[in-house]
Amino acid sequence: MRGSRSLENRKEASENLLRVSIEKLVYGGYGLARSGDRVLFVRYAAPKELVDVEVIEEKKDYSEATVRRVVIPSPSRRDPFCPYYGECGGCQIQHMDYTHQVEVKEAMLLETLSRIGKVRDPKVLDPIPSGQELGYRIKVQIKVRNGKVGFFRWNTREVVDVEMCPLAHPRINDLLPHLRDMAPHIPELQEIHVMYSPSEDEFLVKFLTPTEVEKDLLSKLREDHLPKEVVGVGNYSRLRLILNRRYWIGRDHTYVRVGRWTFRVSADSFFQVNHTLWERFIGAITEGVEFRRALDLHCGVGFFTLPLSERGNFIEGSDVNGSAVDDAEYNARINGRDNVIFVKSDAYRFLKARGGDLIDLVLLDPPRGGLEEGEIKVLTMNKPERIIYISCNPSTLARDIRYLTKRGYTLEGVRLVDMFPQTYHIESISYLRVQE
Numbered sequence: 100m101r102g103s104r105s106l107e108n109r110k111e112a113s114e115n116l117l118r119v120s121i122e123k124l125v126y127g128g129y130g131l132a133r134s135g136d137r138v139l140f141v142r143y144a145a146p147k148e149l150v151d152v153e154v155i156e157e158k159k160d161y162s163e164a165t166v167r168r169v170v171i172p173s174p175s176r177r178d179p180f181c182p183y184y185g186e187c188g189g190c191q192i193q194h195m196d197y198t199h200q201v202e203v204k205e206a207m208l209l210e211t212l213s214r215i216g217k218v219r220d221p222k223v224l225d226p227i228p229s230g231q232e233l234g235y236r237i238k239v240q241i242k243v244r245n246g247k248v249g250f251f252r253w254n255t256r257e258v259v260d261v262e263m264c265p266l267a268h269p270r271i272n273d274l275l276p277h278l279r280d281m282a283p284h285i286p287e288l289q290e291i292h293v294m295y296s297p298s299e300d301e302f303l304v305k306f307l308t309p310t311e312v313e314k315d316l317l318s319k320l321r322e323d324h325l326p327k328e329v330v331g332v333g334n335y336s337r338l339r340l341i342l343n344r345r346y347w348i349g350r351d352h353t354y355v356r357v358g359r360w361t362f363r364v365s366a367d368s369f370f371q372v373n374h375t376l377w378e379r380f381i382g383a384i385t386e387g388v389e390f391r392r393a394l395d396l397h398c399g400v401g402f403f404t405l406p407l408s409e410r411g412n413f414i415e416g417s418d419v420n421g422s423a424v425d426d427a428e429y430n431a432r433i434n435g436r437d438n439v440i441f442v443k444s445d446a447y448r449f450l451k452a453r454g455g456d457l458i459d460l461v462l463l464d465p466p467r468g469g470l471e472e473g474e475i476k477v478l479t480m481n482k483p484e485r486i487i488y489i490s491c492n493p494s495t496l497a498r499d500i501r502y503l504t505k506r507g508y509t510l511e512g513v514r515l516v517d518m519f520p521q522t523y524h525i526e527s528i529s530y531l532r533v534q535e
């Protein structure tokens with residue numbers, strides 16, 4: 100692979116290289132190849148190229164390998180722009196030009212919909228590419244281990260020390276040296292989560308530690324190390340994916356303007372990561388939509404609910420996260436929307452309570468696991484005329500679409516939203532309608 104020092108070094112050390120051709124890219128950012136009857140998943144490969152690879156792990160049904168030398172490059176291959184590429188595990192497909200990244204992700208999405216969802220040749224709507232390849236992230240999760248501050252190596256918990264991340268908003272990179280200076284002073288620091296508002300030029304920063312950091316200490320470190328644009332800092336513990344706030348110092352929310360909408364976003368609420376496509380994403384959900392009554396079952400701070408409220412009579416948003424629902428209620432007020440209400444509830448209970456009601460449209464935007472069994476059952480019992488399903492995981496999307504198409508829905512169109520350039524992550528919108 101070009102442009103990666105560590106891989107070049109290891110290439111020389113290794114003699115057991117296999118020469119394989121890459122059929123295509125698969126989910127996770129791996130190139131699919133075969134050697135005899137063995138399937139190989141190859142890191143840092145591009146479709147239709149001939150590469151020499153080193154096997155790095157043998158599994159029962161396949162081997163994992165990494166490219167050591169490119170023999171015949173794919174037309175999509177380019178030099179990666181980040182000095183940490185190949186070491187830091189944050190990016191997987193930076194060695195491919197952006198147009199091909201979008202094409203490859205769309206192909207993976209369609210292949211998954213066909214294989215798992217049994218949907219053949221759905222109408223493919225124009226993808227929404229990122230407005231920028233770099234500097235698009237307004238949120239980052241920095242890892243801290245053994246004096247290193249950065250991101251995990253591919254599939255490990257080993258931290259690669261980084262001075263900057265080209266995917267992060269440039270203002271987050273301005274903040275990074277301050278955070279790096281501060282990190283050694285916080286006992287047992289494991290992670291730093293940063294959220295940035297481009298419209299306000301403000302940061303919210305969370306420090307994750309297994310035991311509590313003295314409040315006076317964090318307060319003093321904030322004063323000594325962080326610029327005034329960091330409007331608040333908090334100390335959190337983490338249990339798997341769940342963060343628990345111990346305390347917060349300063350303001351615990353910021354505001355984010357997206358076109359003519361203003362959203363209050365609290366430190367514990369979700370907000371879409373890629374600021375360069377926010378407006379087009381909202382447009383892709385609201386365009387051409389009309390309803391009498393709609394539900395937004397994973398509403399967050401009302402990112403889609405409020406713009407959608409202009410397209411119909413009445414919309415209800417719900418979310419399990421109370422912080423997001425508080426923000427959403429506040430956001431309805433500051434944006435002057437009075438035909439929307441928000442309820443703190445999981446999707447299942449919220450839908451169940453509306454059993455038998457006439458609902459025209461349901462918007463879904465679940466986490467990676469997709470819809471839970473109970474949720475999808477009550478959803479199909481309610482039989483809304485239209486479902487718009489935003490997904491960040493093609494496999495669970497395809498599983499859920501199979502369920503929905505078996506129960507009378509047609510997939511009218513699907514669209515890639517490239518929320519995460521340089522990475523394998525695939526965000527998409529599926530438009531479904533019930534057959535009469």
Ligand SMILES: C[S@@+](CC[C@H](N)C(=O)[O-])C[C@H]1O[C@@H](n2cnc3c(N)ncnc32)[C@H](O)[C@@H]1O
Nearest residue numbers: 369397398399402418419420445446464465466
């Ligand atoms: C990908 S975010 C989308 C939020 C919002 N649609 C937006 O664009 O900002 C997923 C949301 O689903 C919520 N959530 C997770 N599990 C849920 C469940 N079982 N029922 C309802 N909401 C859930 C999370 O709190 C989070 O706000």
